[in-house]
Amino acid sequence: MSDRSCIILDDVVFTRGHRRIFDGVSLTIPRGRITAIMGPSGSGKTTLLRLVGGQLKPDSGRVLVDGEDVSRLRRKDLYQLRERMGMLFQSGALFTDLSVFENVAFPLRVHTPLPDDMIRDIVLMKLEAVGLRGARDLMPAELSGGMTRRVALARAIALDPELIMYDEPFAGQDPIAMGVVVKLIRELNTTMGLTSVLVSHDVPESLSIAHYACIIADGKLIGEGTPEQLKAHPSPRVQQFLNGQPDGPVPFHYPAPDAAADWGCVVPGEEDSRA
Amino acid sequence: MPDYLTNRIARLGRGTMEAVASLGRSAGFLWGSLVGVPRPSVGLPLMVRQIYNIGVLSLAIVVVSGLFIGMVLALQGYYILSDFGSESAIGQMIALTLLRELGPVVTALLFAGRAGSALTAEIGLMKATEQLSSMEMMGVDPLRRVIAPRLWAGFISMPVLALIFSVVGIWGGMLVGVQWLGVFEGSYWGNMQSSVTFFDDVVNGLIKSLVFGFVCTWIAVYQGYDCVPTSAGISSATTRTVVFSSLAVLGLDFVLTAVMFGSF
Amino acid sequence: MAQRTTDIIVGLFILAGGAALLVLALQVSGLTLKPGGETYSVQAYFNDAGGLSSRARVSMAGVTVGRIREVTLDQETFQARVVIDIEADYDSIPADSSAIIRTSGLLGEQYIDISPGADMESLADGDTFYETQSALNIERMISNFATGQGGD
Numbered sequence: 001m002s003d004r005s006c007i008i009l010d011d012v013v014f015t016r017g018h019r020r021i022f023d024g025v026s027l028t029i030p031r032g033r034i035t036a037i038m039g040p041s042g043s044g045k046t047t048l049l050r051l052v053g054g055q056l057k058p059d060s061g062r063v064l065v066d067g068e069d070v071s072r073l074r075r076k077d078l079y080q081l082r083e084r085m086g087m088l089f090q091s092g093a094l095f096t097d098l099s100v101f102e103n104v105a106f107p108l109r110v111h112t113p114l115p116d117d118m119i120r121d122i123v124l125m126k127l128e129a130v131g132l133r134g135a136r137d138l139m140p141a142e143l144s145g146g147m148t149r150r151v152a153l154a155r156a157i158a159l160d161p162e163l164i165m166y167d168e169p170f171a172g173q174d175p176i177a178m179g180v181v182v183k184l185i186r187e188l189n190t191t192m193g194l195t196s197v198l199v200s201h202d203v204p205e206s207l208s209i210a211h212y213a214c215i216i217a218d219g220k221l222i223g224e225g226t227p228e229q230l231k232a233h234p235s236p237r238v239q240q241f242l243n244g245q246p247d248g249p250v251p252f253h254y255p256a257p258d259a260a261a262d263w264g265c266v267v268p269g270e271e272d273s274r275a
Numbered sequence: 276m277p278d279y280l281t282n283r284i285a286r287l288g289r290g291t292m293e294a295v296a297s298l299g300r301s302a303g304f305l306w307g308s309l310v311g312v313p314r315p316s317v318g319l320p321l322m323v324r325q326i327y328n329i330g331v332l333s334l335a336i337v338v339v340s341g342l343f344i345g346m347v348l349a350l351q352g353y354y355i356l357s358d359f360g361s362e363s364a365i366g367q368m369i370a371l372t373l374l375r376e377l378g379p380v381v382t383a384l385l386f387a388g389r390a391g392s393a394l395t396a397e398i399g400l401m402k403a404t405e406q407l408s409s410m411e412m413m414g415v416d417p418l419r420r421v422i423a424p425r426l427w428a429g430f431i432s433m434p435v436l437a438l439i440f441s442v443v444g445i446w447g448g449m450l451v452g453v454q455w456l457g458v459f460e461g462s463y464w465g466n467m468q469s470s471v472t473f474f475d476d477v478v479n480g481l482i483k484s485l486v487f488g489f490v491c492t493w494i495a496v497y498q499g500y501d502c503v504p505t506s507a508g509i510s511s512a513t514t515r516t517v518v519f520s521s522l523a524v525l526g527l528d529f530v531l532t533a534v535m536f537g538s539f
Numbered sequence: 540m541a542q543r544t545t546d547i548i549v550g551l552f553i554l555a556g557g558a559a560l561l562v563l564a565l566q567v568s569g570l571t572l573k574p575g576g577e578t579y580s581v582q583a584y585f586n587d588a589g590g591l592s593s594r595a596r597v598s599m600a601g602v603t604v605g606r607i608r609e610v611t612l613d614q615e616t617f618q619a620r621v622v623i624d625i626e627a628d629y630d631s632i633p634a635d636s637s638a639i640i641r642t643s644g645l646l647g648e649q650y651i652d653i654s655p656g657a658d659m660e661s662l663a664d665g666d667t668f669y670e671t672q673s674a675l676n677i678e679r680m681i682s683n684f685a686t687g688q689g690g691d
Contacts, residue, residue, distance in 0.1 A: 091405050
């Protein structure tokens with residue numbers, strides 16, 4: 001285990017119900033870099049973040065964060081570890097009964113004994129970083145989707161975490177908001193030296209900011225490397241995903257019984273033979 | 276054995292297993308939210324806010340229902356008791372009915388419909404919008420931060436509501452019995468005082484409402500916390516809250532009554 | 540809403556609950572605030588205690604003077620032994636007074652009525668009533684009347 005790696009997934013198997021979501025995934029996420037984890041919808045990308053955050057436990061295999069096995073940590077240690085992680089949820093997940101200011105102040109109030117005026121300074125600093133210092137008194141319901149995500153980002157970095165995880169940061173954003181998020185992720189990474197994990201299916205945006213990327217499909221890691229390495233990847237599945245081709249190794253059709261039988265058409269030749 | 280029969284038995288088995296598992300989960304959930312009380316400076320304001328949401332906002336419906344139930348009891352009681360020439364006993368009848376049964380039970384049913392369903396929907400929505408998850412990822416235990424204040428608030432609010440319900444009901448009964456039907460005010464209160472005993476009737480009613488408050492709130496927050504985080508899931512969880520709470524209240528009421536007032 | 544307003548409203552809510560409890564205690568169940576008051580206990584033996592129960596009223600000339608503490612069976616005489624707590628204020632009840640079990644109204648509960656005697660001495664703690672009259676058993680009276688045995 002080198003000092004350069006922050007998160008290590010070691011042969012992780014995870015099933016939900018009868019569905020095997022991860023079937024032996026091994027992955028190393030380097031420290032201080034932006035790593036993009038890509039894959040089609042439903043491939044368990046969000047589940048991966050939850051495994052790292054210790055909200056879910058793998059059936060077998062290990063998830064190491066800073067050398068600690070997340071699934072074996074005691075509750076108290078797990079919560080302490082989480083204070084060093086930030087997570088940006090797809091929906092933002094702001095507390096709807098608190099104002100923007102209080103949302104960002106929330107982790108500070110819970111985890112630090114800081115006096116109110118100091119909390120205020122920090123909150124305004126974080127809001128300034130996402131360009132929303134002026135929106136501090138709004139309620140979450142009054143924010144647009146892009147603003148919600150930026151407030152959530154300010155909240156995620158309130159405690160100056162060492163690791164930040166973004167769950168689908170680009171999904172459902174207009175081009176300007178997307179540009180803002182791309183800029184923020186990159187800036188946070190360079191100025192604060194954060195380890196960033198980015199889960200997304202937006203290929204161009206992810207590849208444009210990631211130092212390192214991997215693609216998950218059908219519970220397996222099907223490709224990893226720098227964006228350049230991935231673009232030149234020999235696997236047809238990787239190419240299909242990166243280029244967004246509708247048909248390929250991942251078939252256009254969901255597995256179905258034979259079309260002819262489904263519609264009740266009988267091939268003329270067979271009719272004869274049956275008669 | 277025929278197929279449909281084995282299917283039935285299998286379904287019964289699966290249902291039982293799920294019920295037991297759910298019971299276990301809810302017990303663990305309760306444990307998690309009640310142990311480890313947060314700092315009073317953090318926990319108290321949260322609980323006060325929830326008492327406001329759960330208790331104070333349910334006050335209107337409780338007062339109005341209490342008033343009408345007291346008035347109806349007076350009317351019904353008067354016509355039945357006047358057959359025996361003892362209509363002056365309505366004070367005693369109203370007070371005992373309200374303190375022992377209707378106060379705790381009706382308040383709990385109203386509570387389940389008004390506050391319980393709101394709790395379930397609120398927590399379910401917090402789950403659906405990942406607020407609970409994000410809290411967890413911020414290193415804050417939602418059981419302590421979100422669930423515990425609500426549990427305590429329900430536990431505290433219910434007896435207060437039930438007491439107010441009973442008082443308003445007795446007053447409403449007096450309005451109809453004394454002001455309208457002409458029972459002497461002295462015998463209304465006098466009969467009541469000679470038959471109601473504080474520790475048997477008032478305190479037992481209070482114990483009932485404490486139990487109901489605990490059970491109703493537990494069911495409500497658990498259903499919210501355990502719901503499937505979709506709109507259909509939240510709506511069925513809300514329904515379950517009202518149904519389960521009502522059944523639990525009526526069933527427990529029988530058990531508690533048997534223990535408290537039964538002669539064994 | 541400001542936290543302070545909420546605090547005040549919730550405080551009022553809890554106070555209202557306390558006030559309701561107070562009303563129920565004082566006005567509805569007739570609990571007196573003075574803790575029990577001083578009492579002294581006397582006992583009475585009845586052949587038939589009827590439906591007499593503990594905490595039932597003990598009155599004299601219609602005024603409540605005490606309560607029944609317990610009703611037990613005396614294993615030697617097979618009579619009902621009733622222990623009565625009388626308020627200490629009523630300390631001049633003649634020693635030869637009799638205790639009678641009566642029913643309030645036709646269907647009401649049973650209580651003990653003390654009918655005063657003429658003795659100069661008063662009942663004191665631990666004394667026993669000389670004369671008692673058991674509960675009126677309506678069924679027995681009716682059956683006696685119907686079979687023509689008359690009153691006994």
